[in-house]
Amino acid sequence: MSTDQPPPPRRVRPRNSLFVKYFITLLIAVVGPLLLGAASEAWFGYRGQRAALNELLQAESRSATERIQTFIDGIRDQLGWVVQLPWMVGDEERHRIDALRLLRQVPAISSITLVDETDRERAFISRQDVNRIGLGASMASDAAVKGAHTSKVWFGPVRYERDSEPYMTIAVAGNRAAAGIVIADINLKLIQEVIAAIRIGETGHAFVIDDAGRLIAHPDISQVLRGHAASEGFGSIRAAVAAANGAAVVTRDADGKSAIATSARTASVDWTVIAQQPVAEAFAPIRAALWRSLGLLVVGTLFAISLAWWLARRMSGPIRQLEDGVQRIGAGQFEHRINMSSGDELEQLADRFNEMAGELAASKEKSERINRLKRFLAPQVAELVEDSGNQALLNGQRREVVAIFGDLRGFTAFSAHAEPQIIMRVLSDYYAALGSVITRHQATLTGFAGDGLMVLVNAPLECDEPALRGVRLAVDMQDAVQGLIVGWRVEGHTIGFGVGIAMGPATVGTVGYEGRIDYTAIGSVINLASRLCGAAVDSQILLDPVLARAVGGAIGLDSIGELAIKGYDQPLCVYSVNDSRF
Numbered sequence: 001m002s003t004d005q006p007p008p009p010r011r012v013r014p015r016n017s018l019f020v021k022y023f024i025t026l027l028i029a030v031v032g033p034l035l036l037g038a039a040s041e042a043w044f045g046y047r048g049q050r051a052a053l054n055e056l057l058q059a060e061s062r063s064a065t066e067r068i069q070t071f072i073d074g075i076r077d078q079l080g081w082v083v084q085l086p087w088m089v090g091d092e093e094r095h096r097i098d099a100l101r102l103l104r105q106v107p108a109i110s111s112i113t114l115v116d117e118t119d120r121e122r123a124f125i126s127r128q129d130v131n132r133i134g135l136g137a138s139m140a141s142d143a144a145v146k147g148a149h150t151s152k153v154w155f156g157p158v159r160y161e162r163d164s165e166p167y168m169t170i171a172v173a174g175n176r177a178a179a180g181i182v183i184a185d186i187n188l189k190l191i192q193e194v195i196a197a198i199r200i201g202e203t204g205h206a207f208v209i210d211d212a213g214r215l216i217a218h219p220d221i222s223q224v225l226r227g228h229a230a231s232e233g234f235g236s237i238r239a240a241v242a243a244a245n246g247a248a249v250v251t252r253d254a255d256g257k258s259a260i261a262t263s264a265r266t267a268s269v270d271w272t273v274i275a276q277q278p279v280a281e282a283f284a285p286i287r288a289a290l291w292r293s294l295g296l297l298v299v300g301t302l303f304a305i306s307l308a309w310w311l312a313r314r315m316s317g318p319i320r321q322l323e324d325g326v327q328r329i330g331a332g333q334f335e336h337r338i339n340m341s342s343g344d345e346l347e348q349l350a351d352r353f354n355e356m357a358g359e360l361a362a363s364k365e366k367s368e369r370i371n372r373l374k375r376f377l378a379p380q381v382a383e384l385v386e387d388s389g390n391q392a393l394l395n396g397q398r399r400e401v402v403a404i405f406g407d408l409r410g411f412t413a414f415s416a417h418a419e420p421q422i423i424m425r426v427l428s429d430y431y432a433a434l435g436s437v438i439t440r441h442q443a444t445l446t447g448f449a450g451d452g453l454m455v456l457v458n459a460p461l462e463c464d465e466p467a468l469r470g471v472r473l474a475v476d477m478q479d480a481v482q483g484l485i486v487g488w489r490v491e492g493h494t495i496g497f498g499v500g501i502a503m504g505p506a507t508v509g510t511v512g513y514e515g516r517i518d519y520t521a522i523g524s525v526i527n528l529a530s531r532l533c534g535a536a537v538d539s540q541i542l543l544d545p546v547l548a549r550a551v552g553g554a555i556g557l558d559s560i561g562e563l564a565i566k567g568y569d570q571p572l573c574v575y576s577v578n579d580s581r582f
Contacts, residue, residue: 023308030304031297038293045286053260053282054248060198061264061275064206067194069267071108072170076153078106079172079182086178087116092123092133099125108190110167113183115139122180144171148181155269158188158214164225165189166216168269191217192224204277209238211270223254234274237261241274250279318346322353329357393460394519396509401459402470402501402547403526404443405533406434406477407452409496418493426488426495427451433480441473446520452533456521459508467503467550474499474541475555475577482539496538502529503547524567531565532574541577548575 082098085091099112103125111126121136139145147154148171156169166188173181191208195217198206208217215234218224240251241263253259253276261276318340325338336357340350408430415423434453438445442463444456457473458466481497488495504525510517525544532542548557556578562571 025308027304027308030307031301034297034300034304038290038297041293042286042290045289046283049283049286050248050260053277054262056200057204057248057260057262057275057277058264060200060206061262061273064194064198064208064273064275065264065266065271068191068208068271068273071191071194072155072266072268075106075108075170075184075186076172078102079112079170079184080174082112082114082182083172083174083179086174086176087122087180095123096125096131096133099123103127108186108188109184110187111185113139115145115181115183117178117180119145119181142183144169144183145181147171148173148183153268157212158210158216158271160214166214166224188216189221189224192219192221195219198275200275200277201281203281204275206273206275207234208271208273209234210272213238216271237274237276238263238272242272253278322346322350325350325353329353329360394510396507398505399459399462399508400466400504401506401508401521401525402457402466402503403506403521403529404455404457404470404474404477404499404501405452405529406455406474406481406497406499407450407533408481409498409538410494411451414493414495426493429484430481433484434477437473437476437480441469441476443470443473444519447518454521454526454530456508459506459521460519467547468554470501470503471541471543471547471551471555471577474501478539478541478577485538498533498536498538499541500529500532500534500536501541501547502526502532502544503550504528504544527567528565528572531567535563535574536576543575543577545573545575 079102082095082102087095095114099114102112103109111124111129113121114123114125116122118138119140120138121132122134124132124136144154144156147156152173154169154171156171158166158168161167168186168188169183170186171181171183173179195206195208196219198219200206205219207215207219207223209215213234215224234254237251237253241249241261243249244262248260248262250258250260253261258279259276260279260282261274263272263274265272321340322338325336328336337354338350340347414426418426430451431448431453435445438455441457444459446454446456455473455477457463457470463469478497478499485495485497502525504523506521506523506525508519508521510519512518528544532544536542542560543551543557551557557575558578560574560576563574564571
């Protein structure tokens with residue numbers, strides 16, 4: 001490369017551009033980790049707090065459902081004792097006494113109705129209404145009686161008495177039909193004691209709601225006593241939490257404030273226990289951590305500004321010099337050298353740049369040589385020739401070679417009628433497939449001629465068993481193209497592929513002129529391989545006798561008899577590869 005090449009025009013830079021650039025870079029280098037640390041602390045802190053809240057709220061809601069279930073199961077079991085014995089004549093008084101005893105033992109029961117095996121009312125004992133004893137009306141159509149007959153234990157829906165207190169009906173059938181059925185009205189206000197015991201943080205709490213959106217229990221009993229008016233606000237919370245499938249979700253509470261909540265379902269009744277905590281309280285630790293991080297960030301930023309200012313002023317001069325040198329080297333002026341005498345690491349960096357420039361110049365020259373070789377040699381062969389430093393391998397010489405010719409059958413007719421883009425696509429696929437095979441076998445591609453190509457084995461580099469390697473290359477070439485032919489024929493293109501291969505001495509070397517050099521081979525073996533290729537039909541690989549003897553029994557061959565070959569006085573015995581893949 002000429003050393004008197006004029007330098008590229010300098011870019012117009014704003015004053016102190018390097019100073020500003022490095023000032024900002026150093027500032028970001030210090031502030032960036034601080035920001036990343038603060039962001040990661042906030043993110044992982046939020047995720048950790050969210051996971052902890054999820055676990056806490058789920059534990060509280062599950063605990064509440066277990067205690068509510070215990071409450072319901074206890075009432076069910078107590079009712080079961082009332083229907084242990086069958087109804088007998090004159091038993092009304094005994095059953096009345098059992099019912100009164102149950103009312104004293106279970107304050108949540110407001111009334112008890114006893115039904116005999118004929119589904120007729122035999123006793124009605126209540127805390128508020130007038131008691132009835134004796135044979136009463138039939139209750140066979142009552143939903144509670146039907147439910148008890150069906151499943152032994154029946155839980156009725158939640159209802160509001162006087163649009164205030166929540167009630168539920170439980171019906172239990174005896175183990176024997178003669179024992180009848182007991183129906184009890186349950187005042188659900190007592191579940192409030194279970195819910196009131198749950199405290200989540202300072203203001204978090206739990207409440208119970210059924211699938212119809214009716215509020216059953218709440219720490220604030222006045223919310224429950226509002227009946228349907230209160231339930232309207234809590235139904236939307238249940239829908240939002242239910243959509244999260246048990247995971248904690250941020251939603252709006254009944255007062256419209258942001259809260260994080262989760263839920264758990266009771267086992268025997270269609271109730272949902274929702275545990276919630278205001279978002280402001282739940283994430284208060286995260287906000288405190290963010291304020292601490294913000295304080296550290298402000299202090300760190302002030303320190304970073306001071307440090308970046310000082311370092312940028314000291315580095316801007318040498319950096320500008322290095323920048324100019326890098327620009328020249330990047331433009332290809334590998335002869336340029338950076339002269340710096342700062343006596344520190346920047347001077348060492350300038351020396352490394354100078355060394356790099358020299359190595360890049362050598363590398364560029366080598367790359368150009370290899371690229372020229374890759375035009376006709378496999379990439380690995382080109383690099384081997386270059387690395388060996390023996391460029392004489394490309395000079396004219398006599399060499400025993402295996403010449404392989406291949407071209408497409410029916411391509412002329414196809415190209416006369418097909419669209420240009422289709423023709424070029426077929427050729428592109430064809431040469432891509434063959435190029436991959438030739439490169440893999442480290443053979444030498446001497447050139448393309450329309451739909452045909454010539455490949456050499458054992459030149460310019462010698463190889464072991466060139467005959468066997470050449471035949472295997474031809475087989476793989478035929479394999480690759482036959483795979484394409486299947487698709488072409490589906491598209492309606494009648495194209496085939498034939499291969500001719502011969503072995504013998506040839507003159508090999510580079511020919512051409514400045515700017516264009518090709519590696520080629522000349523000799524009768526080349527002509528013979530070309531003639532064999534012309535005689536080969538689709539999927540056929542034809543070999544000359546010399547190559548057939550050289551491969552011996554390593555490759556299955558069939559004799560196709562003698563063929564008259566142009567340029568030869570006597571017919572030659574020609575062989576074809578016997579390969580079941582074709």
